[in-house]
Amino acid sequence: MDQTPPTPPPTQIPEQPDEPEMMPTIGPTRHPKFYCISPTLTDGIVIQAQNTLYRLSFHGLARGSHFFASVFSINNGDLKEGSSDECPIILPESITSDAFEAYLWYDTKYEENPSQEYLINAISISRSWSIQHLFGYAFDHFRRQFFLGQIHPAVVLGVARKNGIPDLIEPAVKALAKPSIPLASWCTSPGILHHVTLEDICKISRMKEKLWTARTALCKVPPIVHDLASCLQDHRNICSGSWRQFWLLEVVPRLLELNDELDSRLVWIGTDLVAKAKVEGMARLCLANTVQKVVANAGWRAEIWIPEGAVESLMVPERMMLAPDSE
Numbered sequence: 001m002d003q004t005p006p007t008p009p010p011t012q013i014p015e016q017p018d019e020p021e022m023m024p025t026i027g028p029t030r031h032p033k034f035y036c037i038s039p040t041l042t043d044g045i046v047i048q049a050q051n052t053l054y055r056l057s058f059h060g061l062a063r064g065s066h067f068f069a070s071v072f073s074i075n076n077g078d079l080k081e082g083s084s085d086e087c088p089i090i091l092p093e094s095i096t097s098d099a100f101e102a103y104l105w106y107d108t109k110y111e112e113n114p115s116q117e118y119l120i121n122a123i124s125i126s127r128s129w130s131i132q133h134l135f136g137y138a139f140d141h142f143r144r145q146f147f148l149g150q151i152h153p154a155v156v157l158g159v160a161r162k163n164g165i166p167d168l169i170e171p172a173v174k175a176l177a178k179p180s181i182p183l184a185s186w187c188t189s190p191g192i193l194h195h196v197t198l199e200d201i202c203k204i205s206r207m208k209e210k211l212w213t214a215r216t217a218l219c220k221v222p223p224i225v226h227d228l229a230s231c232l233q234d235h236r237n238i239c240s241g242s243w244r245q246f247w248l249l250e251v252v253p254r255l256l257e258l259n260d261e262l263d264s265r266l267v268w269i270g271t272d273l274v275a276k277a278k279v280e281g282m283a284r285l286c287l288a289n290t291v292q293k294v295v296a297n298a299g300w301r302a303e304i305w306i307p308e309g310a311v312e313s314l315m316v317p318e319r320m321m322l323a324p325d326s327e
């Protein structure tokens with residue numbers, strides 16, 4: 001039997017636009033300030049960062065950064081690369097135009113209170129190019145603004161990890177561990193996500209989850225340890241009931257109080273509220289035995305060891321810089 005192949009549906013030919021619009025290729029543009037056209041600039045080199053061109057004194061740039069001098073001096077002989085807009089020295093992708101300009105602005109104008117973005121760019125370029133004086137300036141302001149609460153600890157963590165600044169890891173992680181900074185308050189904020197990696201967020205999330213689990217685990221009423229000699233059988237129910245009531249009415253509300261106050265910290269709840277507990281209706285030795293056992297629980301120190309573990313897992317080695325710039 002003849003089988004006619006099924007007729008394919010009529011092919012729709014997509015309508016072609018009459019004239020394919022040619023998107024003009026936009027080449028790099030000259031920076032309005034840092035593209036120097038002065039004829040007195042005899043050692044000018046053209047540099048391209050992302051889509052911006054700069055023309056600056058080679059010796060000026062080399063003086064600020066040993067790294068720059070050592071990498072680009074190779075071309076200084078015949079200066080083909082860097083000689084014109086058509087043949088610029090193209091900076092690696094990791095050096096953004098903003099970061100490069102952070103270096104250029106530094107010598108141009110002094111800022112009393114530089115912006116967060118400026119500081120991050122300045123840290124990035126000064127770490128990449130071993131520009132000690134710029135790094136010192138940017139790092140001091142960055143740290144100061146962080147301690148003043150002007151820069152979010154997650155941004156500090158991201159910048160510290162990316163640029164190899166171990167000194168900032170611990171204060172950033174410990175700030176993020178605080179109950180007053182819940183993950184939900186920042187983990188979807190674009191201004192912060194821009195600076196942190198997925199690994200950073202996952203490790204901080206794990207820390208926050210562990211902290212919360214440690215707190216809720218302590219809410220369970222710990223078993224009472226009766227002193228069998230002094231707490232007789234017919235008193236034990238009263239004894240246990242009093243302990244249970246103390247835990248549920250005094251300890252648990254404090255455990256569920258999420259703020260940065262001292263008396264909401266686990267160490268304080270353990271060593272103060274529980275260790276010094278006076279529980280009416282409970283036999284003296286039963287209370288002593290029970291408290292002794294309860295305060296030995298490692299959970300009271302969770303807010304110390306959990307962030308310490310996170311610090312360890314997020315730690316980075318110091319990114320070494322070349323010797324200080326010579327003047």
Ligand SMILES: [Zn+2]
Pocket residue numbers: 225226227231235236239240282283286
């Ligand atoms: Zn008892």
